[in-house]
Amino acid sequence: MAIFALMAVMLYEVVARYFLGKPTSWSNELGAILFGFYFLIGSGYTLLKGGHVRMDILYANWSPRTRAWVNVLTFFLVGFYLVTFLVGGWETLVWGIKFKQRSMSQWAPPLWPIYLMTLIGAFLLLLQSFAMLIRDLFLAITGEPIDRNPHS
Numbered sequence: 001m002a003i004f005a006l007m008a009v010m011l012y013e014v015v016a017r018y019f020l021g022k023p024t025s026w027s028n029e030l031g032a033i034l035f036g037f038y039f040l041i042g043s044g045y046t047l048l049k050g051g052h053v054r055m056d057i058l059y060a061n062w063s064p065r066t067r068a069w070v071n072v073l074t075f076f077l078v079g080f081y082l083v084t085f086l087v088g089g090w091e092t093l094v095w096g097i098k099f100k101q102r103s104m105s106q107w108a109p110p111l112w113p114i115y116l117m118t119l120i121g122a123f124l125l126l127l128q129s130f131a132m133l134i135r136d137l138f139l140a141i142t143g144e145p146i147d148r149n150p151h152s
Contacts, residue, residue, distance in 0.1 A: 002038040006031055026107035033114055040121025044128035068140040075133040082126040089119045 013027035046052055059067060093115040095101070102108040135146050 002034050002041065006034040006038065009034065025105075026109075029103065029105050029107055029109070033109070036114065037117045037121075040117055041124065043121055044124035047125060047128045047132065064145070065140055065143055068136040071136040072133060072140055075129055075136070078129050079126065079133075082122055082129065085122050086119060086126070089115060089122060093119060 009027050009031050013024055013031075016027075017023040059070070062070070093112060096110075096112040096115050101111045103111060138144070138146050
């Protein structure tokens with residue numbers, strides 16, 4: 001949904017700037033905010049689909065069980081980072097709401113929705129990481145993958 005809103009904002013800006021001669025002061029900032037929402041909310045889904053960057057030089061040649069063990073170890077680094085990020089992000093969100101923090105641009109939108117979306121995106125990424133940890137632990141211990149769709 002955010003990508004469609006982003007497209008609409010950018011289309012409006014192009015029409016206003018080049019056809020009407022009246023550029024907006026808010027469209028670039030709103031576009032950056034919407035793209036950030038799109039990026040953050042999609043990070044967990046990208047992890048699910050294996051779309052994040054990975055160094056496959058060694059990883060691709062390992063057995064599924066070895067890859068699962070490496071993923072389990074990697075989870076603790078990613079999990080630590082995301083939990084730390086969530087704690088700091090929560091404090092930033094509370095601070096932003098308490099002091100009514102706003103962007104320093106001419107438009108000056110409130111920043112707490114951006115902070116909130118960042119937290120939601122990080123939380124969704126942590127949930128997906130945890131789901132993958134469970135799958136990888138099962139594969140690492142048993143040598144068998146969890147069947148994602150047992151009825152097929």
